[in-house]
Amino acid sequence: MPSVFIKTYGCQMNERDSEAVAAQLIAKGYSLAQSEAAADVVLLNTCSVRDAAEQKAINKMKNVVGHARKDRPGQIVGFLGCMAQSHGQELIEKLPDVDLVLGTQKFHRVAEYLDELLAGKREKIVDTAAEAKSESAIREHLLNGSAKTSVSAFVSIMQGCNQHCTFCIVPSTRGEERSRTIPDIVAECRELVLRGVKEITLLGQIVTSFAKRDVPVKDGKTAFVQLLEAVHEIEGLERIRFTSPHPKGYGDDLVEAYARLPKLCESAHIPLQSGSDRLLKLMHRGYTREKFLGLIQKLRQAQPGIGLYTDIIVGFPGETEEDFAQTLSLCRAVGFDNAYIFKYSERRDTPAATMPDQVPQSLREERNHRLLELVNTIAARKYDAFIGRQVQILVEGPSKKNAARYTGRTRCNRIVLFDGSPRHQGQLMDVKIERTGSFTLYGDPAIVNL
Ligand code: 5AD
Numbered sequence: 001m002p003s004v005f006i007k008t009y010g011c012q013m014n015e016r017d018s019e020a021v022a023a024q025l026i027a028k029g030y031s032l033a034q035s036e037a038a039a040d041v042v043l044l045n046t047c048s049v050r051d052a053a054e055q056k057a058i059n060k061m062k063n064v065v066g067h068a069r070k071d072r073p074g075q076i077v078g079f080l081g082c083m084a085q086s087h088g089q090e091l092i093e094k095l096p097d098v099d100l101v102l103g104t105q106k107f108h109r110v111a112e113y114l115d116e117l118l119a120g121k122r123e124k125i126v127d128t129a130a131e132a133k134s135e136s137a138i139r140e141h142l143l144n145g146s147a148k149t150s151v152s153a154f155v156s157i158m159q160g161c162n163q164h165c166t167f168c169i170v171p172s173t174r175g176e177e178r179s180r181t182i183p184d185i186v187a188e189c190r191e192l193v194l195r196g197v198k199e200i201t202l203l204g205q206i207v208t209s210f211a212k213r214d215v216p217v218k219d220g221k222t223a224f225v226q227l228l229e230a231v232h233e234i235e236g237l238e239r240i241r242f243t244s245p246h247p248k249g250y251g252d253d254l255v256e257a258y259a260r261l262p263k264l265c266e267s268a269h270i271p272l273q274s275g276s277d278r279l280l281k282l283m284h285r286g287y288t289r290e291k292f293l294g295l296i297q298k299l300r301q302a303q304p305g306i307g308l309y310t311d312i313i314v315g316f317p318g319e320t321e322e323d324f325a326q327t328l329s330l331c332r333a334v335g336f337d338n339a340y341i342f343k344y345s346e347r348r349d350t351p352a353a354t355m356p357d358q359v360p361q362s363l364r365e366e367r368n369h370r371l372l373e374l375v376n377t378i379a380a381r382k383y384d385a386f387i388g389r390q391v392q393i394l395v396e397g398p399s400k401k402n403a404a405r406y407t408g409r410t411r412c413n414r415i416v417l418f419d420g421s422p423r424h425q426g427q428l429m430d431v432k433i434e435r436t437g438s439f440t441l442y443g444d445p446a447i448v449n450l
Pocket of ligand 1: 049167168169273311312313342344345346
């Protein structure tokens, strides 16, 4: 049977989609190749959120087809996911060697299309059509033998986004919001737990909008909080996480869930985007800096040690030095544990792309650099505060860089490395933090786990 190499760009949703495609192909008898050079099929699962992400995948594909035509004439190559969705046929016009272009509602069809291409029944396939119920089409995505996924798994709860932030291409690449049902999600989580999973991350573009239109608020609890409660009931499941929420949907019911549901890890990735009210309005975000600060305060009241992470865009059209100063001051006020900073990138057919006063690239670079420096200084201070503390980690497996080291995560989502062995894998254990590295904590389990 053929072998396949899948490379993933972008967010956790993409990682989960790639896992699902891999699991689907393995079930059909495919094997996973270690490199693109050794594969019969190469699939790039793409990201469109910024131009840089698209260029990376295009350059990779150029490289792959350059070799494929020389060394492996029969190799099938394809683009999957967001960039495939937004560019469709154009990708084949640009790169005529590409055989397959499959959009975000078609991941469950990869095997059938590959069969046709490999059998020579069709020469090229482009499918970016919408497909009803595709959000529930793939359940099987646990890769046996993959250290991380056997302990910790992603579960997709919804697809799409209706927010229409003015900078963002996602509503057009992922479509309208469609949610799975609570019983369907819980059944998938149960199966995962039976197979040894201890930590589940619920995924969606805007999880706080989960089933908003399908499941009414009950006892003041939104559908998403009802889902958290239902997943929390699963025996054997130790930890629950989710990503990503919208600050606007982070109601008191969700804040209160942190204090009430012990399995819900005290960690939150809440995209801020900007600290300036003027820009938040232009971005169509639906909250103010005061509202955001108020949310942070409530979360810290519910869980003082909560790990707080965010996304910020610099150089959004019209961003002045004063707007940027507001972002810096908000970052100082919150003290994020870490922030992902993005230079604004014009996306096709988004309102911001044609707004006046586009910020010159050099200024985007400069602000990126200044914000990164501030965020890193604050983050380093937060890391240092862990030294000497005892924390619980869930051990995921050997570290990629050094197999003698094992890696785990704290409940607040920090990576901890320690001298471990296979018996530690999948264990919840306490370690004492001895020192810090760049975005890593180093722990000693011996002191607390005799
Ligand atoms: N330019 C730069 N960053 C963007 N993001 C989304 N769209 C853009 C864009 N056009 C960032 C946001 C989002 C993260 C996933 O990507 O910060 O939260």
